[in-house]
Amino acid sequence: MELTATTDTPQRRPGVRDADGMAVASFVLGLLGLLVLNIVLGPIAIALAGAALWRGTQRRGRALLGLGLGVADLIVLATLVQSGGVWSFGG
Incomplete structure (x- = not known):
């Protein structure tokens, strides 16, 4: 009697799951x-994507959406800084 484990899922490279x-x-x-916190979360989203x-x-689609949303975070931040809204740096 042979005890072997069979899996129906195809083998994936180790880094793909990460x-x-x-x-x-x-x-x-x-x-x-x-x-919230677009100044922090935007660049992190871009780096992870x-x-x-x-x-x-x-x-891939989810990563591209994350990249786009990270860029959108920075655009929202720039708009708020420019208009003197919630974020204002300097006097």
């Missing part, structure tokens, strides 16, 4: 950054 998690995290942080795309994530 890249998938980074893609989802970039999307969530980019979305959250539109509401870039790393996920570089590692070859299976969730």
Whole structure:
């Protein structure tokens, strides 16, 4: 009697699972950054999305959305600083 484990799922490279998690995290942080802490969450979302795309994530669309939302966070920040809204640096 032979005891072997068989899996129906295809084998994936070790870093792809981490890249998938980074893609989802970039999307969530980019979305959250539109509401609060865009000065911090925007660049983090951009960095995570870039790393996920570089590692070859299976969730490419989610990583691209995270990248776009991270950029949108920085645009919202620049708009608020320019209009003297919530964020105003200097006097």
